[in-house]
Amino acid sequence: MRHIGRMTTVYDILIVGGGLNGPALALALAQGGAKVAVVDARAADSRGATGFDGRAYAIAAASQRLLAAIGVWPALANHAQPMLQIKTTDGVVGRGPAPFFTTFDHAELGAGPMGYMVEDRHVYAGFLAAMQGQDKLTLISGQSVVAQDVQAGRASVTLADGRVLTAKLIVGADGRASGVAQRAGITRWGWDYGQTALVTAVRHEKHHGGVAHQYFLPNGPLAILPLHGGHHSSIVWSEKTAIAAQIQALDDAGYLAALHPRFGDFLGDITLAGARFTYPLNLTVAKTFIAPRVALIGDAAHGVHPIAGQGLNLGLRDVAALAEVLTDAARLGLDIGAADVLARYQEWRRFDTTIMALGMDGVNKLFSNDNPILRGLRDLGMGAVAATPALRRAFMGKASGVAGEGSPKLLRGERV
Numbered sequence: 001m002r003h004i005g006r007m008t009t010v011y012d013i014l015i016v017g018g019g020l021n022g023p024a025l026a027l028a029l030a031q032g033g034a035k036v037a038v039v040d041a042r043a044a045d046s047r048g049a050t051g052f053d054g055r056a057y058a059i060a061a062a063s064q065r066l067l068a069a070i071g072v073w074p075a076l077a078n079h080a081q082p083m084l085q086i087k088t089t090d091g092v093v094g095r096g097p098a099p100f101f102t103t104f105d106h107a108e109l110g111a112g113p114m115g116y117m118v119e120d121r122h123v124y125a126g127f128l129a130a131m132q133g134q135d136k137l138t139l140i141s142g143q144s145v146v147a148q149d150v151q152a153g154r155a156s157v158t159l160a161d162g163r164v165l166t167a168k169l170i171v172g173a174d175g176r177a178s179g180v181a182q183r184a185g186i187t188r189w190g191w192d193y194g195q196t197a198l199v200t201a202v203r204h205e206k207h208h209g210g211v212a213h214q215y216f217l218p219n220g221p222l223a224i225l226p227l228h229g230g231h232h233s234s235i236v237w238s239e240k241t242a243i244a245a246q247i248q249a250l251d252d253a254g255y256l257a258a259l260h261p262r263f264g265d266f267l268g269d270i271t272l273a274g275a276r277f278t279y280p281l282n283l284t285v286a287k288t289f290i291a292p293r294v295a296l297i298g299d300a301a302h303g304v305h306p307i308a309g310q311g312l313n314l315g316l317r318d319v320a321a322l323a324e325v326l327t328d329a330a331r332l333g334l335d336i337g338a339a340d341v342l343a344r345y346q347e348w349r350r351f352d353t354t355i356m357a358l359g360m361d362g363v364n365k366l367f368s369n370d371n372p373i374l375r376g377l378r379d380l381g382m383g384a385v386a387a388t389p390a391l392r393r394a395f396m397g398k399a400s401g402v403a404g405e406g407s408p409k410l411l412r413g414e415r416v
């Protein structure tokens with residue numbers, strides 16, 4: 001990895017945003033031979049520096065293969081908790097989970113764990129370490145992009161300190177409020193869920209056994225996600241925004257007292273073990289993922305509800321598709337910023353993204369509700385899933401991102 005000096009510098013691809021999807025794309029492209037720069041507003045050492053804070057990602061099996069192919073997985077493997085089962089249930093506060101469980105077991109897929117839970121601090125550190133080994137990759141951190149310009153045959157961005165970087169293509173990996181998209185005139189659709197996610201971690205007496213739980217409570221889902229070591233779980237607890245604000249304002253004892261009746265006793269005694277974060281939840285999808293010499297990936301293209309822990313996984317599917325389209329085009333001597341090249345990327349990703357975004361929206365609406373008719377309907381639906389192995393396998397295949405013929409190479413564990 002190189003750190004640049006000053007003045008105009010020319011790259012093949014400029015990636016705005018060094019969260020997780022930006023670095024993943026940069027690594028894949030650099031391995032494919034492209035000269036890439038990643039610009040991130042945050043300082044590289046500002047993330048994960050505080051130690052364990054409980055934030056973690058469910059990384060689907062296909063995403064794990066991508067991380068292995070781009071050289072990040074070795075740094076994560078020792079911190080990863082395999083997810084062996086996912087149990088979903090309708091919950092009632094104070095009464096614990098309803099008797100109705102739908103269990104998704106990795107053994108039914110016969111292809112290893114459904115995914116892994118890995119803490120944010122390890123994921124980001126893994127990306128940073130992998131980027132450091134790449135000569136073709138430049139990371140500029142602690143700098144914001146403040147302007148962009150597209151001209152015939154090239155595009156450029158201006159940094160807050162006045163430097164100008166030029167490339168054939170700008171990739172917006174700059175999150176839900178993507179400035180790259182705004183500056184390119186790309187508008188968005190979506191809505192506010194009126195829910196906020198309370199995120200923390202608990203320590204529990206009993207071993208979690210690699211089981212993830214999703215309780216569908218009337219105000220929003222509660223996910224209990226197993227972390228490495230067996231006695232910690234990450235909590236993503238969605239509540240109506242006003243209630244979430246009240247809970248967040250409580251002291252730790254009050255917060256735990258509010259969580260306990262929802263969590264139940266199945267893991268024995270619980271104590272709070274992480275920092276306490278809140279994330280307002282909305283759906284925000286870009287109306288198009290491409291514009292002249294611009295492509296969007298990750299949350300910049302689609303910010304979804306965290307109900308199925310699919311946000312980052314969706315972003316990594318963008319990474320896999322865009323890296324392959326651009327690398328193939330470069331090998332054929334084509335202009336990687338040309339409209340027809342970018343159209344291939346958009347075609348590959350739009351359908352999957354829309355289905356996934358609306359699917360999670362629908363599940364959230366169906367379950368975040370105490371209407372007795374909807375309660376009956378979802379019990380019926382969950383009953384059908386519980387009783388039908390083929391339906392369960394279809395659900396698990398989607399959630400673990402099983403990648404068959406026609407999927408991008410990186411999702412199958414191959415380099416571009």
Ligand SMILES: Cc1cc2nc3c(=O)[nH]c(=O)nc-3n(C[C@H](O)[C@H](O)[C@H](O)COP(=O)(O)OP(=O)(O)OC[C@H]3O[C@@H](n4cnc5c(N)ncnc54)[C@H](O)[C@@H]3O)c2cc1C
Nearest residue numbers: 017019020021041058144145174175298299309311312313
């Ligand atoms: C509560 C919650 C739980 C979640 N759990 C899961 C999970 O279990 N599994 C999963 O797959 N996903 C999960 N997600 C979703 C996941 O966190 C996101 O999809 C993912 O982090 C998005 O990564 P990104 O790189 O696209 O964007 P971001 O992480 O938002 O990164 C954007 C980057 O762009 C930079 N930036 C912005 N503007 C500029 C600028 N002008 N110049 C330079 N840099 C700029 C920012 O500094 C930032 O570093 C969860 C989300 C939430 C809210």
